Amino acid sequence: MTVTLRDVARAADVSIATASRALAGSSLINQATQKHVVQVAAAIGYRTNTVARALKTRKSRLVGLTVHNLENASFRVLASVVQARLQALGYQVILSISNDDVAQEREILQTLVDHGVDGLVAVPTGGNGAALLAMEHAGIPVVCAVRRVVGATLESILAADMEGAYAGTQHLLGLGHRRIGLIVGPGDTTSGKERLAGYTRAMQEAGLTVDPALIHRGRYLPETGVAGANALLALGVPPTALFVANHESSLGVLRVISERGLSIPSDLSLLFYEDSPWFEWQRPALSVVDSGAADMANLAVDRLMSRIGGVANSGREYRIGSRLLERASCAALPTS
Template identity: 75%
Template sequence: MALTLRDVAQAAGVSVATASRALAGSGLINQATRTHVAQVAAAIGYRANPLARALKTRKSRLIGLTVHNLENTSFRTLAAVVQQRMQALGYQVILSISSDDAAQEREILATLLDHGIDGLISVPTGANGRQMTDLEQTGIPVISAVRHIDDAHLESVLAADFEGAYAGTRHLLELGHRRIGLIVGISETTSGKERLAGYTRALSEAGVALDPALIHQGRYAPETGVEGAEAVLGATPPPTALFVANHESSVGVLRVVADKGLRVPDDLSLLFYEDTPWFQWLSPPMSVVDSGASELANLAVERLLQRLDGAANSGREFRIGSRLVQRASCRAPKES
């Protein structure tokens, strides 16, 4: 026989009403009880009838999550955290990949709306602010993660990209580097624009002239790393350090560095943006600016839960701090 809500309540030691509200994610029930009841329900194998529940409550218990790709460690972390936390509260997450394509993103948003999602966490392309606003106006809370959309009144959870790029560039300057290459995302994105600005500010404060030949901006893809490394390392004179602030480009950069026979950090200091476990396994282990992906993901979930509980859209911008993680891929440049 199928388990009922009464079975869950009995196993969890709560009333049927409390079990119902807890599994519905009601703000009338505290977080500890909601988590406890959800865990008990999962342990005994209880599954609610989503269609019947949606018809009764007008809530689907579906959450949309859109990211550009799953190559970026931060996006993978975001997906893992959102699914784990929302599933524990009785929600299911629909993960969609936009490939950073505005047209594809529009189709995804329309599909999610057709499926009656209760809320959305999105890493937006930035081109569909109107559609995001329309979702808000239909009563579906939207949290913009990683990027801010200028023409949409949304709550945004972002990394401290300017500060992170500034700190990373300052670190290389303090080691004595004056020819510092930069591979960064396109300036139409929040992260690309702010990381370039942080790099530029650090050079300016150190009295180092900006050399356009040392900067490569491109889409978020490994191919950008190949193109960028070939271009920047081919500058005259070449850089003594390279700051890879477009995470997806990391693999492409490492390939070019290996193909050129450059020794890290003896011939070239390498600094990456956004940490990933395999950076620690390389030889030498790679230094990074860690953007706090897990903290960002958890804050995005917290903001969405607040909105699902009835909080108004504040339109606020929330920031997660970044930190420099020094390993072994950066050192002072060799003397000429």
Template identity: 50%
Template sequence: MAVTLIDVASAAGVSRSTASRALSGSSLISPETRAAVEDAARVLGYRPNRAASALRSNRSHLVGLVMNNLLNATFHTVAEVVQKRAAASGFQVLLCITDADPAREDDVLAMLGEHGVDGTIVIGSGRSASASNALLAQGRAVVNLIRSVKGSSASTVLADDVTGARDATAHLIELGHRRIGYIGGNEDATSGRERYEGYRLALADAGIPVDETIVRKGPFTTEFGADAINSLLDAPEDMTALYAANHEAVFGILPTLVGRGVSVPDELSLICHEDMPWLAMWQPAITVVDNGAAQLANVAMDLLFQQIKDSVEPDGRTYRIGARLVERASCAAL
């Protein structure tokens, strides 16, 4: 005989309605009661009928998480936070990877709408306004994260990339560097535009013109990182420092520096944008701009749940999370 919600409620010592609220993530239920109900459900092997629940409540308890790739360490942190926050509220997460392809992104967003997700967080190409606005029109919550989307009516959560990049470049200038190379993303991405702007502003603050011969912009890939650092190292004019603003490119930059025998920081001072555990374990430990990945994800989930649980209308505002420079051992005075 199939285990029912009444069986779970009886085993947990609560009413059927309390058990239902506990399993649906209601904020009205105490953590202790929720844990007791979840333990009873687990022991009895109870699986709620999501389809029936969705029909009754007009809520699927599904959240979509759309990402460009799984290489970026910030995206890993976002996924962990979203999963934990969703599970704590009785939601399941549908993870979708688009490879930053706008057409695939539109298809994924349409698919999530067809599956009745209650809300979606989008880390995308920045070109999905029509698809995300269609979800909003269906009464589904949407939050854009890390990349802005022109024309989107959804709220957006961004890192303060201009300040982070400006602080990183200024730090190198304070150490006496004037020839500071730059490897960043293309300017169709928010981080590509804003990190380059921060780099440019810091140089301008010090009266240093941008030298485009030591600037490389390209896709968010390991291969681009390797190609970019090789071309900079082969250039006739040497750089004494490098600001690596393209996070995915770092996976190509660091091994290439090791392979070519470049000593950091003796021959080249280095700052990377976006932290991840192995940058602190690299030899030498790499100075980074911490973009606040966990904070970005938590604010995005706060905004998403406000729309889902409290019926708060999205206002199209942009929320910023401050960056901070984490000094380690990869920079030296010139």
């Protein structure tokens, strides 16, 4: 037996008009009522005729989400939170993986436009600002997360990466370390540039000259961790602490540590960036500067829903604070 809109209204104890507006995401309905109606509709098996509704309202109830990969724990959290939030509001999410590739991202954006998405949350490569602005001009709101697109006036939800890297480096300095190696992302990415700036600031404030030999930049891949850790540990005077501010490099670094038979933290202090559930289960448990992926995701959804509801693009940049999680992989440098 087909469940009708009238059945939803009766079960939710609202009028048919209210049920219709709530399921359509109307800004005339408060968020609590909308969530209640959507949940009741799902519980009794109501399914909207999405084609008919799209033709009538010019809304597809589809939202695009693009991320670089799903190896990065922050991207997995972002996808999970965005999916759950939007599903509760009656939207379906089209998740796409760009592999941080400009050409692949360009194809993804065109596909999302062809499918008539109502909005987009994007972890951008940074190379398709014109395409993202074209979506905005076509009435498809875009909210960027994790990275900004230089030269494009788009709302962006970013981590406080400079402050996070500064706090992480200060933590290692406070433990007595002076030769602190840094593995970081490329300088043309928001996180790569800002995390290097935070490290540099902390080192300079401590009266130390920043040694380029202690800095390894590379793409967000485990291979970067392998190359960086091997290069830094092969120095004539190797670092006593390693700050891995490139999350995808973490596995590569841990592989090198194991292959070299190093004991953490007695042989080398390790500090990572962007928390992952298995970091706490590692032995020793890994200290980390966490970038607040869940908070970024929630704010991105809030901003996107406001934009879909008719709020203009502010081009504003929002920042989510990073925090240091001290575990067991960093130790005070023994005094000679």
